[in-house]
Amino acid sequence: MNLVQGFARTAWKEYRIWVVLALLMAVATGVSKGVFIRSSNLINILLLAAPIGIAAIGETFVVFTAGIDLSVVGTWIMGAVVGGSLSVSGSNVAVAVLAALGAGLVIGMLNGSLVAYLNIPPLITTLGMLSIVEGIARVYRGNQPILFMPRAYDALATDYLGPIPVQILILVAVVLAALLLASRSTIGKEMYAIGGNLIAARCSGVRVTGVLIATYAICGVLAALGGVLHSMYMNLAVPNADPTTLFVIIAGVVVGGTKLVGGEGNVINTIAGVLVVLVIQNVMNIVGISPLAEQGVLGLVTLIAVFLNIGWGTAARETPQMRGV
Amino acid sequence: MSTLEMVDHTKKERKANVLIRHLNLVILLLLIVIPSLTNPNFRTIQNLEGFLQSSGILILLAMGEALVLLVAGVDLSVGATIALGSVLLSLSIAGGMNTILAVALTLVAATATGILNGVIVSYLKIPSFITTFGMMGLEVSIALVISGGNRISLPTSSALPALASSSVVGVPYQIWLVIFVVVVGTFFLRHYAIGRHLYAVGSNPSAARLSGVSVPRTLLLAFAGSGLLAGLAATVYTARIVSGDPIAAGNLNLQAIAAAVIGGVSLFGGRGTLVGACIGAIIYQIITNVLNLYGIDPNITEVSGGLIILLAAYANVTGLRDNRT
Numbered sequence: 001m002n003l004v005q006g007f008a009r010t011a012w013k014e015y016r017i018w019v020v021l022a023l024l025m026a027v028a029t030g031v032s033k034g035v036f037i038r039s040s041n042l043i044n045i046l047l048l049a050a051p052i053g054i055a056a057i058g059e060t061f062v063v064f065t066a067g068i069d070l071s072v073v074g075t076w077i078m079g080a081v082v083g084g085s086l087s088v089s090g091s092n093v094a095v096a097v098l099a100a101l102g103a104g105l106v107i108g109m110l111n112g113s114l115v116a117y118l119n120i121p122p123l124i125t126t127l128g129m130l131s132i133v134e135g136i137a138r139v140y141r142g143n144q145p146i147l148f149m150p151r152a153y154d155a156l157a158t159d160y161l162g163p164i165p166v167q168i169l170i171l172v173a174v175v176l177a178a179l180l181l182a183s184r185s186t187i188g189k190e191m192y193a194i195g196g197n198l199i200a201a202r203c204s205g206v207r208v209t210g211v212l213i214a215t216y217a218i219c220g221v222l223a224a225l226g227g228v229l230h231s232m233y234m235n236l237a238v239p240n241a242d243p244t245t246l247f248v249i250i251a252g253v254v255v256g257g258t259k260l261v262g263g264e265g266n267v268i269n270t271i272a273g274v275l276v277v278l279v280i281q282n283v284m285n286i287v288g289i290s291p292l293a294e295q296g297v298l299g300l301v302t303l304i305a306v307f308l309n310i311g312w313g314t315a316a317r318e319t320p321q322m323r324g325v
Numbered sequence: 326m327s328t329l330e331m332v333d334h335t336k337k338e339r340k341a342n343v344l345i346r347h348l349n350l351v352i353l354l355l356l357i358v359i360p361s362l363t364n365p366n367f368r369t370i371q372n373l374e375g376f377l378q379s380s381g382i383l384i385l386l387a388m389g390e391a392l393v394l395l396v397a398g399v400d401l402s403v404g405a406t407i408a409l410g411s412v413l414l415s416l417s418i419a420g421g422m423n424t425i426l427a428v429a430l431t432l433v434a435a436t437a438t439g440i441l442n443g444v445i446v447s448y449l450k451i452p453s454f455i456t457t458f459g460m461m462g463l464e465v466s467i468a469l470v471i472s473g474g475n476r477i478s479l480p481t482s483s484a485l486p487a488l489a490s491s492s493v494v495g496v497p498y499q500i501w502l503v504i505f506v507v508v509v510g511t512f513f514l515r516h517y518a519i520g521r522h523l524y525a526v527g528s529n530p531s532a533a534r535l536s537g538v539s540v541p542r543t544l545l546l547a548f549a550g551s552g553l554l555a556g557l558a559a560t561v562y563t564a565r566i567v568s569g570d571p572i573a574a575g576n577l578n579l580q581a582i583a584a585a586v587i588g589g590v591s592l593f594g595g596r597g598t599l600v601g602a603c604i605g606a607i608i609y610q611i612i613t614n615v616l617n618l619y620g621i622d623p624n625i626t627e628v629s630g631g632l633i634i635l636l637a638a639y640a641n642v643t644g645l646r647d648n649r650t
Contacts, residue, residue: 068454114635118639118642119642120635120638120639120642121592121638121642123399123454124582124586124592124634124635124638125635125638127578127579127582127631127634128579128583128631128632128634128635128638129631129635130579130631131576131579131627131628131630131631131634132627132628132631132632134627135624135625135626135627135628135630135631136624136628138624138627139622139624139625139628143624243462243465243575247462250455250458254455260452260455261452290470292466292469292470292473292474293466293469293470294466295462295463295465295466295469296462296463296464296465296466296467296470297466298462299458299459299460299461299462299463299466300459300462300463302455302458302459302462303445303451303455303456303459303460306451306452306455306459307449307451310449310450310451
């Protein structure tokens with residue numbers, strides 16, 4: 001097989017989700033009788049995709065380490081609530097956003113510490129943290145949503161730099177940083193190593209506890225950033241964790257091809273995965289399928305994606321982390 | 326139990342061992358005694374009645390979750406199964422179906438979702454947490470779609486609510502149901518091979534397979550059992566709220582897992598009992614009940630739920646309960 005063929009084959013294997021996305025968009029255009037492809041619709045999708053994509057990138061890192069973070073939606077709303085309430089009470093934008101990211105950092109580090117030091121399975125840890133974070137957010141806000149945040153605060157999500165929305169620029173920056181982290185940095189390689197074979201990684205000198213804490217911390221910060229941007233765009237911050245958001249984030253990671261057993265995967269593909277999921281949601285909306293069916297479709301998409309990625313009948317590689325939940 | 330027990334312990338160590346092995350019962354005892362002494366509201370008949378009425382659901386769910394945890398899996402769809410079962414049940418009864426038939430239909434449907442979970446986990450080899458996560462979305466959507474997003478009230482002539490609130494010999498019907506399930510379940514697991522198979526698959530799937538245990542079938546039965554118990558819980562739930570609720574609490578998943586873990590069921594499989602899960606559920610309910618009585622903000626109760634599961638998971642992971650150092 002010559003060089004071009006080999007290259008094409010590897011490229012297909014690695015990035016085929018983008019081809020799926022393109023095909024899906026074509027189908028969507030047809031099904032929606034052209035409504036889908038209108039630039040206003042596409043921009044809408046991108047503006048929704050940016051915050052979710054950012055959070056999904058964080059989740060991808062966690063999945064690299066063969067973990068899972070179900071508390072991202074909790075961190076998402078916590079970031080929104082912290083940033084929103086600070087901005088409403090007069091703080092300047094930078095302070096509010098940094099505080100929100102700080103909250104995300106703290107939550108992430110807690111998650112990481114519980115997983116790394118106490119060896120509690122990530123599923124249980126993050127499930128517990130989700131309850132805790134959501135409860136704290138609700139108590140903090142007395143169950144009240146935050147409305148009417150100052151225009152200056154919302155600017156980050158609603159303004160354009162020339163023809164490009166600022167949100168997208170932020171997304172691009174995050175993606176670039178993530179790519180660098182995943183492929184060029186030591187930490188990135190250590191993340192893959194932990195997910196691939198924890199024991200081997202430990203024996204090879206990988207700083208497991210440090211990297212795990214860092215991974216969940218990054219996930220927390222990015223989830224908070226996503227939540228902040230989303231709340232800015234909606235001009236609304238609610239202290240209730242929306243299960244659909246969690247579904248979209250996880251579905252995005254899974255559809256993007258990152259395997260749940262960890263050790264492999266691609267940050268760029270997660271973006272494609274998120275876009276696929278949002279396109280499906282968008283088409284459902286346009287065509288008029290009841291929003292009540294949303295979670296079901298997302299669940300189905302997740303299952304199909306996981307199944308396709310694992311391959312027919314191949315037993316998931318049993319890593320030490322996989323004993324138990 | 327191992328032969329290590331024959332090692333000579335001092336009398337003090339032996340006493341401590343007994344205490345730790347029955348830690349659950351000790352905690353339960355303390356939880357009953359202390360609030361009774363310190364809070365006059367706790368020891369009223371109304372409180373006890375209310376408590377017995379409302380704990381049936383969690384106990385049933387915890388037992389179902391225990392079955393799945395025994396095989397080193399997790400079932401995140403039980404809350405959704407309750408929602409779906411509840412909607413099915415009330416729609417059937419409201420549509421004129423005989424109550425007994427409607428209940429039977431609900432149980433069959435719930436078990437079917439469990440079987441579906443089991444099939445995906447055992448034959449498609451998809452990890453149980455993402456399977457049940459996806460199924461949760463599907464079930465919620467189906468419940469929402471067939472109910473139109475609304476609660477379905479049971480007709481006033483229905484016998485079901487009356488059944489739920491009445492008692493035999495002073496003990497509510499639900500508790501008799503729970504006792505029945507515990508007795509039958511424990512007997513069944515102890516005297517039929519499937520019981521031992523559950524423990525075998527949970528502790529060491531490869532060894533189990535090599536010993537002739539059908540691992541896929543065991544997994545299937547575990548998830549089916551979880552579905553069946555969720556169906557029973559759905560029936561109790563519907564009777565209690567006299568309607569079908571498509572958005573039944575999603576928190577129940579976490580609570581069920583927490584209850585089972587508190588009750589000694591190991592997160593890594595192979596260890597635990599139905600009775601233990603029962604006790605765990607009761608402990609969890611008492612804690613919630615006491616917090617309620619003291620007028621604590623329900624959001625804080627949610628936070629404490631998360632903390633409890635983290636604590637219980639930590640105890641689980643460090644093998645606190647089985648004397649291993």
